[in-house]
Amino acid sequence: MSYNVNEKGYYGEFGGAYIPEMLYPNVEELRQNYLKVMAEPSFKKEFNQLLKDYVGRPSPLYFAKRLSETYNTKIYLKREDLNHTGAHKINNTIGQILMAKRLGKNRIIAETGAGQHGVATATVCALMGLECIVYMGEIDIARQAPNVARMKMLGATVVPALSGSRTLKDATNEAIRDWINNPVDTHYIIGSAIGPHPYPDMVTRFQSVISEEIKWQLQEHEGRENPDYVVACIGGGSNAAGTYYHFLHEDDVNIIAVEAAGLGIDSGESAATSVLGKEGIIHGCKTLLMQTKDGQITEPYSISAGLDYPGVGPMHAHLAKTGRAEFMSITDDDAMKAGLKLCQLEGIIPAIESSHALAIFEHKTFKPDDIIVVSLSGRGDKDLDTYINYFKL
């Protein structure tokens, strides 16, 4: 069984490029060039140099001693939270901005939900001196003011998405419309492992540096490359895709994907796509998505703005369908508690997204000698208001 994309852009039955003809030339140009460009020695050199000097990679693989003692197992944290801009998102935006430059594009667009991908995009645009337009739902703009300010300071134009539910999925629609209207000079930096082929594969490859590093870092720590488990939270699924990538075909590595259950799977306020979703088309790919019986895409909910996307990347849909990955879902309450626990045991304030991955230890028992690598995808500074309100700090 292959868990990688095939030549037609599918992971099993999921993926593909279900796009209006107006987008075809843009997506086709990217499809024909992305692997070639990524294989160029000069591209690799520049990408790796920036990851090292600008992003601060490799990110540490940290043995969380007190957390491990608490759960009587061996837990390593992959510290993506220590990256420049505070999350894994920058790995992808660095890769895509270099791709855009090589394709001769001088205008960059992006969508953002909570603003993390928007900030990571605005950052690399400033770095490269390219025009940057970020689409963000009107509702998200109101509730994520600090990130809006960051993007503006970095020189980006933040355009409110006023249509539909005025959140992430609508920001994505608006970015796609912008690309339709500007087919020649513009590159669209999608922030997750979603969208029409080749985006899920391209984003996964840029994020795969996470699992590439885990392998040699774990070798240093434990004398073996493969952990028993890799664990990551999933919204669209880019940090998860990068965390799993080099372990997908390693049979001795178990994969755990953690979705946001919101107020509970059956509460009507959830983002657990693998449970509540059904096969369909969203933002140009066939995948699992939350929708009505009639095929209208519904609005998910999670306390974590980075996880409330109504779909998952097609690679993850395939991992769910084939059973390669175990999918778990974690409620708001459990995630918040796990976040606070990490603060108190390890002195690390995690992003609420990452707290979902940490919460599985309350629900699943591991053996004392199991080695578990958890992707700590982002830091919690951006979530301070949510933590303050939740814990009445």
Place this chain on the structure above:
Amino acid sequence: MNRIQQKLQENKKLLSIYFTAGYPNLDDTVSIIQDLEKNGVDMIEIGLPFSDPLADGPTIQASSTQALKNCMTTEVLFNQLKDIRKTVQIPLIIMGYFNPMLQYGVEAFCEKCKEIGIDGLIIPDLPVDVYSEQYQSIFEKYGLINVFLITPQTSVERINFIDSISNGFIYMVSSASVTGSQSGFGTEQTDYFKRIAAMNLKNPQIIGFGISDNKTFSQATEYAKGAIIGSAFIKHLNSNGTRSIKSFLQSILIDKK
């Protein structure tokens, strides 16, 4: 012969109108279709509303959002249209995004269209290669014409491919844009219209996106078999209600009288 193919053989320039089913009110669908036919429209595209219409601009999206709020669904639309062929003769096309059709079941959807007397479909996010590999035989089984879009950026090779698997008309998107974002045509567009006209494709072309009044309709039909008006009609319904359909069409077809 399918009603669309028959209509395309008539020796006239065709006016096609798009409207969103269930807008402004849920039960306006049938009366809008009847009024459009009565007032000289040659072909109608009935929009099946979708929550996330990628290829549409703000006007059509807002009408879709309203139609969904009005509780329009695939099932409701089929029910509204079940007797439509008792009163309406012109070709009817359903235009919608792929996900609602996928959830209904593509074959069941096509079968229902045939039963009602729908003549064709326009599905902007069903790409031509996926269609030809997976769905063409189903569409043909139920005698439905699938209409594909081309844009100024579409390569000659791809236009020829689209022409080869089309059996009605080609929907020529006037410019690189979503619906409702243009006002008037410049030389860039007319050069593109001329370029496509000179290809002598097997299928006639109908131009859409950016047709909003008598002037743009005349400009477009100078180079193509017909033209489609969508956003401008929705805007008109929005400001003037369904009773003013006649005056809207008179303003478009003014020099045909």
